Amino acid sequence: MSSNNQVSISSIITELIGHLGQLPGIGPKTAERLAFHIIKAPESKIIELSKSLEKSKQMLTFCKICFIVTENDPCSICTNEYRDKSVLCIVHDSIDAYAIENTNSYTGTYHILNGSISPINGIGPQELTISNLIERINKSTPKEIIIATNPTIEGDATSTYIINQITNNEIKISRLAIGIPIGGDLDYTDNKTLTQAFNSRQSIR
Amino acid sequence: MSSNNQVSISSIITELIGHLGQLPGIGPKTAERLAFHIIKAPESKIIELSKSLEKSKQMLTFCKICFIVTENDPCSICTNEYRDKSVLCIVHDSIDAYAIENTNSYTGTYHILNGSISPINGIGPQELTISNLIERINKSTPKEIIIATNPTIEGDATSTYIINQITNNEIKISRLAIGIPIGGDLDYTDNKTLTQAFNSRQSIR
Numbered sequence: 072m073s074s075n076n077q078v079s080i081s082s083i084i085t086e087l088i089g090h091l092g093q094l095p096g097i098g099p100k101t102a103e104r105l106a107f108h109i110i111k112a113p114e115s116k117i118i119e120l121s122k123s124l125e126k127s128k129q130m131l132t133f134c135k136i137c138f139i140v141t142e143n144d145p146c147s148i149c150t151n152e153y154r155d156k157s158v159l160c161i162v163h164d165s166i167d168a169y170a171i172e173n174t175n176s177y178t179g180t181y182h183i184l185n186g187s188i189s190p191i192n193g194i195g196p197q198e199l200t201i202s203n204l205i206e207r208i209n210k211s212t213p214k215e216i217i218i219a220t221n222p223t224i225e226g227d228a229t230s231t232y233i234i235n236q237i238t239n240n241e242i243k244i245s246r247l248a249i250g251i252p253i254g255g256d257l258d259y260t261d262n263k264t265l266t267q268a269f270n271s272r273q274s275i276r
Numbered sequence: 277m278s279s280n281n282q283v284s285i286s287s288i289i290t291e292l293i294g295h296l297g298q299l300p301g302i303g304p305k306t307a308e309r310l311a312f313h314i315i316k317a318p319e320s321k322i323i324e325l326s327k328s329l330e331k332s333k334q335m336l337t338f339c340k341i342c343f344i345v346t347e348n349d350p351c352s353i354c355t356n357e358y359r360d361k362s363v364l365c366i367v368h369d370s371i372d373a374y375a376i377e378n379t380n381s382y383t384g385t386y387h388i389l390n391g392s393i394s395p396i397n398g399i400g401p402q403e404l405t406i407s408n409l410i411e412r413i414n415k416s417t418p419k420e421i422i423i424a425t426n427p428t429i430e431g432d433a434t435s436t437y438i439i440n441q442i443t444n445n446e447i448k449i450s451r452l453a454i455g456i457p458i459g460g461d462l463d464y465t466d467n468k469t470l471t472q473a474f475n476s477r478q479s480i481r
Contacts, residue, residue, distance in 0.1 A: 080374055083347050087332045089326040095313045096306060106332070107371040108300050114333045120295040120328040127292045127311070128319045140315050142288050149415050166312040169285055 084110070125249045138183040138200045140165040143169070148180055157214040161204065162231065163187050163221060171219065179217070182207065187225040188232055196232055205236050215243040222249050289315070341412070343388040343405045345370040353385055362419040366409065366438065368392050368426060376424065384422070384438045387412065392430040393437055401437055410441050420448040427454050 079085055084106055089118065090118050092102035093164035109117055133139070134146035148154055148168075158179030168181045184199045196202075208216070220234065234244060250268040251260050260268070284290055289311055297307035314322055317429070328391045338344070339351035346352065351374075353359055363384030369375050373386045402408075423438065425431035439449060456465050457471040465473070 078465070080344065080352065080370070080377055081346050082338065083328075083332055083335055084345065086330045090328045093312055093321070093325075096309065101301060103371065103374065105299055107345075107369065107374075109329060110332055110370070111337055116331050117333045121286075121300075121329040123292045123295045124314060124322050124326040124329075127315055129287055129288065130288055131315055139285065140289065140312075141286050147285065157478065158434045165285070166308065169289070169308065172285055184452070215340070234407070258370065 132182075136141070137181045138185060138203070139168055139181055153178070158209065158217065159208070159213045159215070160217040161220050163226070163229075164218045168221065179215075184229065187220060187223075187229045189225045189228075190267065199229070201233060204233070208237060208239070208242070212239065213242060215245065218244065218246045222247075293373060338388075341440070342386045343390060343408070344373055344386055358383070361416065363422065364413070364418045364420070365422040365424050367424045368434075372424065384420075389425070389434065392425060392428075392434045394433075395432045404434070406438060406441065409438065413444070415445070417444065418447060420450060423449065425452045427452075 074180065086097075087106045087109065088102045089098055091105050092099055094102075097105070110116050123259050130142050131140050132148055134141045134144050136145045136149040139146050139148065143150070148226065153180050153252070159182055160171065160177065160179055161182045162166075162171070162185060163184050165183055168183060171177050171181075182200070184201065184204075186194055186199055187197055188194060188199065216237065218230045220230045230246065237244065248271060249264065250271060251257065257265070279410045292311045292314065293304075293307045296302055296310050297304055299307075302310070335347050336345050337347070337349050339346045339349055339354055341354040341411055343348045344351050346354065348355070360383050361376065364387055365373075365376065365382065366389065367376070368389050368391060370388055373388060375380050375387075387405070387409050389406065389409070391399055391404050393399060393401055423435045425435045435451065442449065442464065453476060454469065455476060456462065456469065464468070
C-alpha cells in the first residue's frame, strides 16, 4: 500500500499518547485509552489536572531536615510540635513516608534517603542523604531509629551501611518486621519470607 | 491518637494524586506512584505533558463530515484524495478508528457514531450521529458500508438500527468477522464466540 493512503489522524493526539506513554506503568494501549478519555473529559477537569502537574513541579521542594518532598521547608512533619522528634524512621523515598503516614499509626519523624545503595546502578552512599542523617543523629541524638528500607538486596545493603555509621551505642535501632502479609497465603509466600517469618515468630504464651 | 499528630505531608501532592486517580483505570495506588514519579521527573517533561493536555482540550474538535476527533475540520482522512470515499466504516468512537488506522490495512473513510444505543443508559439513536450518517449515505451513495460496532448487545442493537435505516438496497453492507482472535486458545474462547466462529467458518478447498 502506498504511504500516501495512510495519514496520522491527529498529531496532537499522537503527541498526547506519546507523553502519557512515558509515565511509569502506562503501556501504549493504556496511554491511548487515557488520551481519548482526556479528549472527552470536561475541559475544566483537564485544565485542573494540567495546573496540578505544573504546580507540583514548581512549588514542591525538599525539606532541609528530613529531605521529604514538601511545599514548606522545613516540612509540616519536622515543624509539628506533636510529632515525636526522638524517633526517626529511615525510608528510601518520600512515597514510603507517605505510605507510613497513611497508616495513621506513626507519630515520629522521618529521614528520606532519596534512593538505595546500588553499586550495579552506580549509586554509592554519597549519592544518598546518609551523611546528613549521621550529622542529624549526632546533633539531636534520637532515642530510637527505625530502619524501614525495602527488604531487598539493595535495601539490606543500605540498612547495613547505615547501622555501621551509627557509632552511638545508646541509640536503639530497630527494623520493620518481615513476615507473611495480612490476608496472605502461606502456600504462596516465597521461601525467604517464610523462613524469616519462622525465625521471627512471636511467642504467644 | 490525637488528630494533631497527623498532618497531611503536602496538599499539592494530595491534590495531584486526587486528579490522577480520576483518570480511567488509575486506582489510588497507581495514582500515588504516578504522582511521585511526576515529582521526580525533569520539569521540562512534565511541562510538556501539561501543555499537551491543555492543547488537546483547546485545539481538538470534531470533523463535520465523519465526526472523528481532529485538529483540522474536515479531518485529514476526509480530505485525503487517496482515501476511498466509496467505502464507509462505521465505528462507535474515534479510538476505534484510531485502532483500525494502526492496522495500516484500511484505505476507506469513517463515520464515528459517538457512542452506542443503550436504553438502560438513556442513549437513543438521536444522541448519536446516525441522522448525519443517513444524510451522508443518501448524498454520496457509497459502494460499501462496513459496520464495525463492538460485538456487544449495545453494538448489535446499534448495528441493527443503522441497517434498518439504510433504504438503498444497492449499497453493500458488511460487518467485521467474529471469531477466535489470533493467538487465542479454543479452550479459553467463550461459547458465543466459538459458536459464531463455527457458523462463520471459511471454506479452504
